[in-house]
Amino acid sequence: GQQLNQSPQSMFIQEGEDVSMNCTSSSIFNTWLWYKQDPGEGPVLLIALYKAGELTSNGRLTAQFGITRKDSFLNISASIPSDVGIYFCAGNSNSGYALNFGKGTSLLVTP
Amino acid sequence: SAVISQKPSRDICQRGTSLTIQCQVDSQVTMMFWYRQQPGQSLTLIATANQGSEATYESGFVIDKFPISRPNLTFSTLTVSNMSPEDSSIYLCSVAARGREGGYTFGSGTRLTVV
Numbered sequence: 001g002q003q004l005n006q007s008p009q010s011m012f013i014q015e016g017e018d019v020s021m022n023c024t025s026s027s028i029f030n031t032w033l034w035y036k037q038d039p040g041e042g043p044v045l046l047i048a049l050y051k052a053g054e055l056t057s058n059g060r061l062t063a064q065f066g067i068t069r070k071d072s073f074l075n076i077s078a079s080i081p082s083d084v085g086i087y088f089c090a091g092n093s094n095s096g097y098a099l100n101f102g103k104g105t106s107l108l109v110t111p
Numbered sequence: 112s113a114v115i116s117q118k119p120s121r122d123i124c125q126r127g128t129s130l131t132i133q134c135q136v137d138s139q140v141t142m143m144f145w146y147r148q149q150p151g152q153s154l155t156l157i158a159t160a161n162q163g164s165e166a167t168y169e170s171g172f173v174i175d176k177f178p179i180s181r182p183n184l185t186f187s188t189l190t191v192s193n194m195s196p197e198d199s200s201i202y203l204c205s206v207a208a209r210g211r212e213g214g215y216t217f218g219s220g221t222r223l224t225v226v
Contacts, residue, residue: 003153033214036160042203042217043114043154088153096207099142099215102153 002027006089006102013079014110021105022073023089032065032072032091033099044090047074050095079109112208113138117218124194124225131190132206139184141207145177148201148220157202158191160187194225 004050006023023032031050035043041082047058049065049072058061064087072091086106090099114137120195124130134143142161146154157177158166166179180188191198208216 013221034219040220042117045214047216090154096142098142098156098159099154099205103153103175107166 002100004089004091004100004102006105008105010104010106012108012110015080017079019076019079019083019107021087021089021103022071023091024071025091025100026070027093029067029091030069030095031099032063032089032094034061034072034074035088035090037081037086037104038090038095039085046087049061072084079107081109083094083107083109084109112214113140113206113216115204115206115216115218117204117221119221120219121222122224124128124223126195126225128194129190129192130194130223131188132202132204133188134186134218136185136206137200141183141184142214143187144205145187145189146203146205146217148203150200154203157189191223194223195223199223 004023004025015097032093033048037043047056047063052069053067054065060077086104088104089102092099116135118133145157147157148154156169157172158168158179160166160179162181162184176192178190201222203220204218205215
């Protein structure tokens with residue numbers, strides 16, 4: 001599978017700050033997904049994107065499917081301690097087929 | 112979205128033995144995916160399992176080491192054979208949800224430690 005370029009690798013922020021992370025691929029994707037993984041758990045879907053330019057929110061989270069279809073970003077506004085975890089971008093070029101994953105962004109939030 | 116029950120959640124195994132991981136889905140799905148997540152790493156696809164046919168393995172993974180069964184549209188197993196400490200990882204199954212809103216659902220994972 002294709003490895004996605006996800007950045008930053010880690011972030012250490014204070015509660016209340018906004019966070020932004022992004023992902024790029026070398027090929028065009030039809031699906032971009034953002035997951036959060038807590039220790040000892042499987043990834044949990046945060047936001048799913050299926051159309052170039054699509055901007056979708058889920059509470060304090062906002063994600064966009066890039067116009068070029070080769071990138072996506074995730075923003076978290078007003079971070080809270082429970083936002084701590086590892087965030088993964090994932091995508092593919094064929095719906096229903098296996099996902100390619102980024103290497104993850106580890107987020108730490110201090111009170 | 113689909114709900115996946117994966118077990119065992121964790122196990123500690125002796126090298127040279129085998130462990131079979133089970134995933135049960137609450138709805139019928141065409142494809143199930145098995146991933147490995149090594150410590151501190153991202154998810155790597157092991158294979159795609161279709162009902163009624165042999166699984167399709169990714170480069171670096173072979174059927175003799177990771178045999179997969181897919182007897183029906185709601186169930187699959189992954190066996191980690193002849194284990195070594197390098198097999199210590201989290202193993203996850205996943206399915207594509209029906210409809211575009213669901214994304215892909217993951218089981219809670221099996222944390223395997225080989226000693």
